[in-house]
Amino acid sequence: MKVNKVPTELLRDGHLKGAFTTGETNLSAINDWLLNPSDLDTNPEIYSVQVADNNIEDGQPGGLFFGVSRIAPGNVHGEFYFTKGHFHKKIDTGEYYWGISGSGLLLLGDTDGNERLLAVEPGAVLYIPGKTAHRLINIGQGTLAVGAVWQSESGHAYSKNGNLFKTHVLKDASSIGYKVIQDQ
Numbered sequence: 300m301k302v303n304k305v306p307t308e309l310l311r312d313g314h315l316k317g318a319f320t321t322g323e324t325n326l327s328a329i330n331d332w333l334l335n336p337s338d339l340d341t342n343p344e345i346y347s348v349q350v351a352d353n354n355i356e357d358g359q360p361g362g363l364f365f366g367v368s369r370i371a372p373g374n375v376h377g378e379f380y381f382t383k384g385h386f387h388k389k390i391d392t393g394e395y396y397w398g399i400s401g402s403g404l405l406l407l408g409d410t411d412g413n414e415r416l417l418a419v420e421p422g423a424v425l426y427i428p429g430k431t432a433h434r435l436i437n438i439g440q441g442t443l444a445v446g447a448v449w450q451s452e453s454g455h456a457y458s459k460n461g462n463l464f465k466t467h468v469l470k471d472a473s474s475i476g477y478k479v480i481q482d483q
């Protein structure tokens with residue numbers, strides 16, 4: 300029997316190689332959600348997501364997607380870079396994340412508006428239950444690379460009014476290197 304080469308590889312630095320699509324998100328997409336927005340003199344890339352979809356359509360039931368999010372290090376007026384974050388359109392579906400490199404936080408929010416943070420370090424395996432909005436925040440000095448597997452029927456649901464979360468994570472001089480502020 301012939302053994303075929305796998306179409307997609309996960310490299311040690313968190314990049315995919317082979318068959319995948321890439322999406323990029325710049326600062327302007329999250330700027331209004333910052334405590335103290337940038338004047339957008341520059342509009343740097345904040346994160347990219349590489350997805351191996353195995354030719355499965357988004358929304359199709361029964362399949363799984365495999366992705367890697369890579370969030371750049373940095374902050375705007377002290378607030379660390381983060382992903383847009385979303386609920387799933389099929390809201391009761393969950394997702395796995397795992398830390399590949401860098402240092403971050405996973406912000407989770409339930410449908411009642413309760414929010415919590417989990418540490419994301421290389422090797423950490425994080426389960427995102429259904430009905431839970433999720434956002435990655437890079438609190439480290441290097442790129443935060445995080446793997447993910449989610450159902451092809453999950454879809455992405457964003458808030459019509461903007462930011463889904465009230466939690467902000469800012470750089471500070473404490474031993475943990477950050478502080479948390481919540482909108483009232």
Ligand SMILES: O=P(O)(O)OC[C@H]1O[C@](O)(CO)[C@@H](O)[C@@H]1O
Binds near residue numbers: 367384446
């Ligand atoms: O831009 P968003 O909504 O934060 O999502 C980024 C990506 O993170 C994932 O949860 C996987 O990393 C994907 O579902 C999504 O494409």
